Amino acid sequence: MTNRSDGRTANQIRDIKIIKDFQKNPLASVLIECGNTRVMCSVSLENKVPGWMKAQDVPGGWVTAEYSMLPSSTHTRTRREVKRGKESGRTMEIQRLIGRSLRAAIDLEKLGPITLNIDCDVIDADGGTRCASITGASVALELAVHRLLENGTLTVNPLKEKIAAISVGIVEGEPLLDLCYVEDSAAQVDMNVIMTESGKFVEIQGTAEEQTFSFDELNAMTKLAKEGIDEIFKLQNEL
Amino acid sequence: MTNRSDGRTANQIRDIKIIKDFQKNPLASVLIECGNTRVMCSVSLENKVPGWMKAQDVPGGWVTAEYSMLPSSTHTRTRREVKRGKESGRTMEIQRLIGRSLRAAIDLEKLGPITLNIDCDVIDADGGTRCASITGASVALELAVHRLLENGTLTVNPLKEKIAAISVGIVEGEPLLDLCYVEDSAAQVDMNVIMTESGKFVEIQGTAEEQTFSFDELNAMTKLAKEGIDEIFKLQNEL
Amino acid sequence: MTNRSDGRTANQIRDIKIIKDFQKNPLASVLIECGNTRVMCSVSLENKVPGWMKAQDVPGGWVTAEYSMLPSSTHTRTRREVKRGKESGRTMEIQRLIGRSLRAAIDLEKLGPITLNIDCDVIDADGGTRCASITGASVALELAVHRLLENGTLTVNPLKEKIAAISVGIVEGEPLLDLCYVEDSAAQVDMNVIMTESGKFVEIQGTAEEQTFSFDELNAMTKLAKEGIDEIFKLQNEL
Amino acid sequence: MTNRSDGRTANQIRDIKIIKDFQKNPLASVLIECGNTRVMCSVSLENKVPGWMKAQDVPGGWVTAEYSMLPSSTHTRTRREVKRGKESGRTMEIQRLIGRSLRAAIDLEKLGPITLNIDCDVIDADGGTRCASITGASVALELAVHRLLENGTLTVNPLKEKIAAISVGIVEGEPLLDLCYVEDSAAQVDMNVIMTESGKFVEIQGTAEEQTFSFDELNAMTKLAKEGIDEIFKLQNEL
Amino acid sequence: MTNRSDGRTANQIRDIKIIKDFQKNPLASVLIECGNTRVMCSVSLENKVPGWMKAQDVPGGWVTAEYSMLPSSTHTRTRREVKRGKESGRTMEIQRLIGRSLRAAIDLEKLGPITLNIDCDVIDADGGTRCASITGASVALELAVHRLLENGTLTVNPLKEKIAAISVGIVEGEPLLDLCYVEDSAAQVDMNVIMTESGKFVEIQGTAEEQTFSFDELNAMTKLAKEGIDEIFKLQNEL
């Protein structure tokens, strides 16, 4: 059995703390802490929909996300993406994942002609930043929707279900839940699982890093992920 | 049971044709046709490794991929990405996937200090272009490696296993193999599966488009994908 | 007398093959092959005119062209232009030439408020890609216009005349027709000539590469170009 | 006498709180809070100097700064600068000011061939973000230098003096210290003053927003700024 | 007492020459010469206001400025900014300063819904280019306004006051007026002062380059700047 660097058991997630309204200006914001990973997730309201929705007369509203790592969030400073004039492929990939996942949690037609912009800005990175972003953004989105219901911007609740995300991987042959950075770097297989509270998949992305994986390993990893997701929802519901 | 637009059964892949050395100048090239989807996949040799490998003294070589849709490959013309000065998120996501998948098929240390650049350029798009790109690139890569062994650039075969890719989705509640464009647009769940010839996963990406999916549906889709992959390898081995 | 690398006489053009409707999605497309040079030329319809035409109330429609070399089209792989965020001067120069030439072949006022986008994408480059692009685009444009007349988008034929293009150069003191890549690299003078079927000039661009040229040499080259253009039209009319 | 929106007197600064080591990965970091304005200031070490210093054989090291407002830091969400491919003029102006000011506080020759990168990322914006950035960065820089002295990277202390910054303006004819956002928007004159602990100017920038200002008003504002700076240093020294 | 490189006394400005209508096409243009520094300042009329003014229904018009150094204006050729795709921080900072200063000289509401674009292009750079730009632009703006009054585009004079700019610095401990390039490079403190004809400040920017400065030095420099500004206005009024 693997000895995890922070003493956890294989199926144990890191401590999660969520501070609501960490930032003062957005409609809703959350600081989520998963072990040493910390992400600010905020939701801002825009009273219009993207150009393509307007052009194609798509009814309802939109939810979109942006993700960014602060230069100071990593051990070795990360270069600010604006300096090279465009987002990296990794950033693009992650923010598309966050946006897709949150749109799966909401009935866009019930939103009306508004856009909810979600910003996930990583303060400290120690692995699992995309999963922390999705879990935090889901909490912030719920908070935002409640406020829009309260102030009358929304008249029906568009939220279908809460979602949460967790990483799982195979390290030295053993499936481990919620990888921290050193585990992630050593993983043979790396998987991110996003699920609803009722246990359905929203997105699953598994990647062979050094070694391909079998049907059995896929099953073991998704089962482990489900355990982690259940833990997160337990915590979310105690907030 | 769904009536597929092109008359296929649920577990039937589209016809695949592969023309080797379609282009004259690259080290190796392939034109792959999967139904109405056509992609040119080529491999070019560069006698150096990326800067970060040199800086970190990583031994061996590198394999990387670029993906692009020709403006004329889609029903409505697609704007050339150079015109807006950067690749779209979708392009980035796909070319990262292609590169990762092919690196999983090769022992990079055995490559020596070279880079193999893979270009996947879509001529006609009718769904499944990323999967066709991966399957075609795998064939082109094998061809390229054989030539490098023949001309002495390589002295050991770095190929670990052949890989192939197929899409699978849930349309009107039914799992379907190898979605064409109209099926893809209507899919509730969309999944891309990349596997080795021995039936191991290289990458799996499943996305809830309109509806989340259960553990049972995940299993049904991966099983279906395996059937398709087996078909592709049968065809590849008859080339 | 120069021995040409491929055994041609000084006033002999390379074999030309034209495959119509090579691509499935555009309004019209052509694969043109001039010796070892191959270019895909396609025409797409857009139901609007450029912003400047609208702003200045210019009547009629527009024809514009884009040109690109696939990275895999050259012996040494060419870097994708989107990677550096903008088109090269060479690309700009060529696509402006293609667009100007084709606009000279068409009565823009008869087009009505539409834009015809022409894409020329080079699959294999062995010299003369800009000329092959223009000749191929002229064929594709004719095909497109016939379809627009058939489906009623156009009610009058806007085509004034067919055009074709050929290169001519002075290599080792001798004027040669239709230079391939090795000849082009060795040329002292390089000229591209675009003409109508009736033998009028649409564009002429002659450049001293290593040696300036005289009035007599200019005449010899334009005469030779005329012979080549006549050959091309003979072929086009046999299609 | 002006009634300030938050009840302060004309020469009263907002409450300042400084949390050291707010972020886990940088060499040193600080979260500074000036009223409702909050900025993360961090210092990272890079073991090289900028290219121009190397090229010109300039001895010593370098200190540089980057400034950015998080999209969620403002009442109306601010567009992420990477999306338009470059920093705004305002961002450029501010980060150049921060860098210049901190370089004035340090003897660059004593740094040795290293670069200290300062990142100022605004979490909440309520006026005075550039001044908060400079004051916070000065604290973080001192912290960083102490660590570099402790771990032997530095052998002599390069810090010449602490610096701090404060804004001052004329609102409805009256000089006010440390403007919050609503005051800043209404100011006729706006001035930023950066000073050392010994009361010398590092930088002074005064701008007529709606009304030009006299020598007397300049004197009144700089005097007021000095009072504010003295307050800040008192607080800094109690940390 | 410092011996200035060009023999001036400490409080002596360089010779100023102003040629009106140096360029033929703009509404108004000026070539200003301050010693060896030469700048073309021109004003062009645009019959619309910026998007943000329209969106926020701000009444009146707008004045904006762009600044650029010709590559050939400096001893060592300066790289053209378009080549790296964006303006430098220095350029941004300067053109924002020029625009702000000139807007302070004009009653924007009296302009009506037009934009006056000011272009300052440096032909020869020998220090003080931003100050020469502002002084020259002020003259060109006055000229432009007179023409707009004459041709009826404007019905009331929107000009509040003439402005002019001068640099002042401390070199080897002594305050010097109107620094040329070699003095600027050696300055311990560098200050740019923009004033109205009636002696009020429009903008003041003082920077410690190598040495911080005291209240007394600030006073000495602003007093010296005032002397220089008075000289410039005397000259302007003799034009």
Add this chain to the structure above:
Amino acid sequence: MTNRSDGRTANQIRDIKIIKDFQKNPLASVLIECGNTRVMCSVSLENKVPGWMKAQDVPGGWVTAEYSMLPSSTHTRTRREVKRGKESGRTMEIQRLIGRSLRAAIDLEKLGPITLNIDCDVIDADGGTRCASITGASVALELAVHRLLENGTLTVNPLKEKIAAISVGIVEGEPLLDLCYVEDSAAQVDMNVIMTESGKFVEIQGTAEEQTFSFDELNAMTKLAKEGIDEIFKLQNEL
């Protein structure tokens, strides 16, 4: 016979004035005036060759050109190209033409490992700016080479021949020499001819704007251009 807007005969060029050393800092500079068109042409020395020459071990030096129209050079202000992040196709095309033409005038091997950067910046545009640029640049290049011979940077004269450029067109059926802007706008055919003093072609670019042209018209235009070029050289030699 056409009545030209400025009273010239069909074969009459506009007045040309050339002021040497108009700018103070470059190695050599020229202000050239052709009627109402004015261009600054300057030459700067760089003690290195382009990267590709070094990589490919090409002996000798390089000559390159950049062209830009000042925003204020046109009747309606032209947007600064840096604002949209890249040069226009027109700019690219022109500066490539200028560079190619001047390289044809010089024996690059005799230059040694240096680069001569030519900057052509248009002050006033009234047609023929590219031709004025080439003629002016040729004069500036000659001046620069003489200085490099004098100061010993060059030991042999690399100049092969002087070059000059002129435009010619067909307006209302009649060939006209040296088109001004209104003539250029109305031209059916537009041609730019660059020749050496000995009457050889360096470059010829003829474009059908509204009407194709015949062999006879080509001859008439080149003959007319030769007359104009002879005039220019007469003038140049009187400088």
